[in-house]
Amino acid sequence: MQKIRGLHARIVLTFLTLLLQTQLITSGYAADGITILYDAFGSKSEMQKDWGFSALIEYQGKRILFDTGDNADIFAHNIKAQGVDLTKLDFVVISHRHGDHIGGIPYLLHVNPSVKIFAPKENFGIFGSTLPSNFYRRDETLPLDRRYFDGKPPDMMTFGNAWNKNFELVEKTTEIAPGLYLISLVSSNPGTLELHELSLAIKTPHGLVIVVGCSHPGIEKILEAASTIDPHIHLIVGGMHLVVTPDDEIQRISMALRNTWKVDYIAPGHCTGEPAFEALAKVFGDRYIYAGLGQYLTFEPENSAKKGEPRLAILRPQEKQAYKYFVANERFE
Ligand SMILES: [Zn+2]
Numbered sequence: 636m637q638k639i640r641g642l643h644a645r646i647v648l649t650f651l652t653l654l655l656q657t658q659l660i661t662s663g664y665a666a667d668g669i670t671i672l673y674d675a676f677g678s679k680s681e682m683q684k685d686w687g688f689s690a691l692i693e694y695q696g697k698r699i700l701f702d703t704g705d706n707a708d709i710f711a712h713n714i715k716a717q718g719v720d721l722t723k724l725d726f727v728v729i730s731h732r733h734g735d736h737i738g739g740i741p742y743l744l745h746v747n748p749s750v751k752i753f754a755p756k757e758n759f760g761i762f763g764s765t766l767p768s769n770f771y772r773r774d775e776t777l778p779l780d781r782r783y784f785d786g787k788p789p790d791m792m793t794f795g796n797a798w799n800k801n802f803e804l805v806e807k808t809t810e811i812a813p814g815l816y817l818i819s820l821v822s823s824n825p826g827t828l829e830l831h832e833l834s835l836a837i838k839t840p841h842g843l844v845i846v847v848g849c850s851h852p853g854i855e856k857i858l859e860a861a862s863t864i865d866p867h868i869h870l871i872v873g874g875m876h877l878v879v880t881p882d883d884e885i886q887r888i889s890m891a892l893r894n895t896w897k898v899d900y901i902a903p904g905h906c907t908g909e910p911a912f913e914a915l916a917k918v919f920g921d922r923y924i925y926a927g928l929g930q931y932l933t934f935e936p937e938n939s940a941k942k943g944e945p946r947l948a949i950l951r952p953q954e955k956q957a958y959k960y961f962v963a964n965e966r967f968e
């Protein structure tokens with residue numbers, strides 16, 4: 636009798652779950668959000684922590700990989716642990732040339748050799764480049780065997796890249812797909828002078844979601860550029876490079892993000908730094924979203940951190956559904 640009731644309940648639940656799924660599909664609901672695939676903090680034991688950054692963005696049916704972490708083996712491990720299918724990507728964005736963002740590229744290309752990859756344009760950089768050949772000064776008086784290309788260079792010169800792959804190089808802010816923008820900036824900060832970095836700005840009905848790799852040009856410079864697309868910043872996710880910044884400057888930036896730039900939600904990760912995690916949590920309160928390794932954040936405000944809600948319990952709609960299903964089954968058996 637117990638068994639029959641259990642079976643009956645299971646059939647009813649399966650039917651309800653299927654009905655729910657059909658409704659989700661027919662209502663056109665898309666779970667727009669971001670999953671953290673590589674970082675050095677988090678609470679999910681199946682994921683391997685390491686210094687670096689990578690995230691998967693799902694937006695209006697598109698799947699975008701942002702950066703690839705530091706180590707190809709750890710990247711591969713985390714991709715598998717999270718069940719991410721790298722063969723199903725619309726494109727990849729590599730924020731900048733630092734090792735902790737590009738280390739997983741060999742694994743990515745092994746799994747998906749033809750995927751389109753956007754990278755910052757830097758002259759003679761590791762992503763390759765092209766330059767008009769008139770960049771070098773000529774000396775017509777030299778004998779031809781001492782002149783470059785016997786005195787007849789091609790109009791454009793192409794310089795190779797580290798992966799024998801044609802990257803799509805971006806050097807100014809560009810809309811690469813409807814609602815998706817790459818913000819291109821150059822760092823003028825000591826240690827990363829002239830480093831080009833791309834940040835991703837995503838248009839949502841609630842304002843822009845900004846995904847940052849390291850923010851080497853400065854998070855405020857990135858927001859300044861983003862505000863020309865939409866001045867309303869809904870959410871910032873990723874590294875803000877405040878790891879070695881003194882407390883008073885961390886405090887100034889935290890306050891500026893909240894009061895000047897009116898950022899709704901902040902989900903700091905990677906090189907934002909431990910003291911900055913603390914300062915931003917104090918300044919943003921309930922609008923600070925935990926973004927550890929393996930975490931999924933939706934772009935919907937109602938699913939972001941709410942007062943009194945545990946910040947770790949942010950689940951995708953599908954996960955919530957599965958969770959409810961298991962809980963229900965548990966009760967009936
Ligand atoms: Zn960096």
Ligand SMILES: [Zn+2]
Binds near residue numbers: 687688736848
């Ligand atoms: Zn980094």
